[in-house]
Amino acid sequence: xxxxxxxxxxxxxxxxxxxxxxxxxxxxxxxxxxxxxxxxxxxxxxxxxxxxxxxxxxx
Numbered sequence: 716x717x718x719x720x721x722x723x724x725x726x727x728x729x730x731x732x733x734x735x736x737x738x739x740x741x742x743x744x745x746x747x748x749x750x751x752x753x754x755x756x757x758x759x760x761x762x763x764x765x766x767x768x769x770x771x772x773x774x
Contacts, residue, residue, distance in 0.1 A: 734763040 739762070741755040756762070 729767040731767055732765040734765065736761045 735754075735756065736758075739756045739758045741757050744753045744755050745751075746753060
């Protein structure tokens, strides 16, 4: 049987999940000069940051 050893600590994925209350959401503003989108909020204190750790499961 072949065994593949791979370092899963240095791969892409989620670093954090950010929860924004719908009452705080204002709009997504498009910067046509730079080609970027920006999130605009009414209240920045209600943002919840949930860190994602390797090999953990969230429900």
